Amino acid sequence: MIKPISKLCATLLLAGLLLTSFTLHAAEENITAAxxxxxxxxxxxxxxxxxxxxxxxxxxxxxxxxxxxxxxxxxxxxxxxxxxxxxxxxxxxxxxxxxxxxxxxxxxxxxxxxxxxxxxxxxxxxxxxxxxxxxxxxxxxxxxxxxxIVTGGIETAQKNIQPDAMPPLVDIRAHKTRLGVFLSMLIASLLGLLYMNADGNWLPFMGGAFAKAHRQLKRMAKSTAAKTAVEEKQALVYVHQAFNQHYGANMFARDIEHFVSLRPSFKKMKTEIAAFFDASNQSLYAVEPRNSQKIIADLAQLSKQLRDCERGV
Known part of the structure; x- marks a missing residue:
């Protein structure tokens, strides 16, 4: 009775080992299934x-x-x-x-x-x-x-070489015209600014009487020397000379209306012109000391405004 049981156990043990081996092999196959x-x-x-x-x-x-x-x-x-x-x-x-x-x-x-x-x-x-x-x-x-790319050898390629195509020319005549117009406008604008603001007389019509008086008064006002009644009277003379040159004769306060009718560009300065003649009379007949420094600076500013009228700006 013992021998058959031992054979049965051995058989079952062998079957279990075989089953385990197959399972592990299958698991390993699954693991490596990349x-x-x-x-x-x-x-x-x-x-x-x-x-x-x-x-x-x-x-x-x-x-x-x-x-x-x-x-x-x-x-x-x-x-x-x-x-x-x-x-x-x-x-x-x-x-x-x-x-x-x-x-x-x-x-x-x-x-x-x-x-x-x-x-x-x-x-x-x-x-x-x-x-x-x-x-x-x-x-x-x-x-x-x-x-x-091509059939044949280098000889075939050399026979089929095509000359470089020239790029189409761009018509720039319209651009040249626009550039010319813009340059003309720029030059005209620069000349206009120069004409309105320059103290020199590099251009025609810039060397008027008031332009000359303004240069003289500006130079006098910038001088560091103390201003006296003598310089003040000389400054008044510069402006009077400019009025006389435009008027064609010695001009006085009573001539202001006639002056602005002859020179309409000065009409907007009529009040300032009248104030100038009044201040000039006070300076000629004043006996008390005056602030000549300020008077000369005011005359320089007035002459600039009259110069602008003279230039029509």
Whole structure:
């Protein structure tokens, strides 16, 4: 009775060991089940020429604890049969049970055959690390037709060389006209400002009697010397001389109405002209000391206003 029971136990033990082995093997298979979720190749497999960029996008799913080491990805600058890898971009998304790798590869063909040729983007093999055994994911090659830029050799190219096309000429006559108008307006504006504000007589009609009187009075007012009654009377003489020159005779206060009728541009200064003649009479007959410094400065300002009337501004 003991021997059959021992055989039964041994059989059950052996079955349990076999079942455990199969379970562990299946679990390990599930753990290492890394896969390519998607592979996006270029749209066209024809019409590719030298220098064209061809891009591939690969999405990989790698279960934990496996991973793809950084050094396992293709290296930028690597070449294979006339195709160069010019850009590599890897995006890693770590999740609970697995890691997603999005790999963007950009290639360029740097060969120029004489006739259409079949070429391919190289297959890639990505080694996995972190597990109990060596694993790798394989990305298949992708074929395409490379078309020559021209058929034939250098002789054919030399025969078909075209001269450089001259760029079309731009008609700038309208721009020249506008530029001329704008320059004329600028020059006229500058001359106008110069005419209205300059103390010199560089332009015609700038050397009038009041312009000359204003230069003399301005020079006298800027002098640092003390002003006396003598300088004050001389300043009054400058203005009187300018009035006399415009009037054509010696001008007095009673002649103001006649003067502004002859020179309408001075009409707006009629009140100031009358005040000047009144102040001049007071200066000639005054016996008390006066502020000659202020009187000369006021006469310089008055002469500037009369100069503007003289210039019609």
């Amino acid at each position: 896969k390519v979720l998607s592979l996006t190749n270029p749209v066209n497999t024809y019409g590719v020429q030298i220098g064209d960029k061809l891009s591939r996008k690969i999405v990989l799913e790698v279960p934990v604890p496996y991973k793809i080491a950084e050094g396992a990805f293709p290296k930028k600058g690597s070449k294979s049969n006339g195709v160069e890898l010019v850009d590599v971009n890897v995006i890693t998304d770590q999740q609970k049970a697995h890691t997603l790798y999005t790999v963007n590869l950009s290639y360029q063909a740097f060969t120029n055959p004489n006739k259409p040729t079949v070429m391919q983007l190289p297959a890639e093999k990505l080694a996995l690390t972190g597990g109990t055994k060596a694993e790798a994911l394989e990305v298949p090659a992708w074929g395409f037709w490379l078309s020559p």
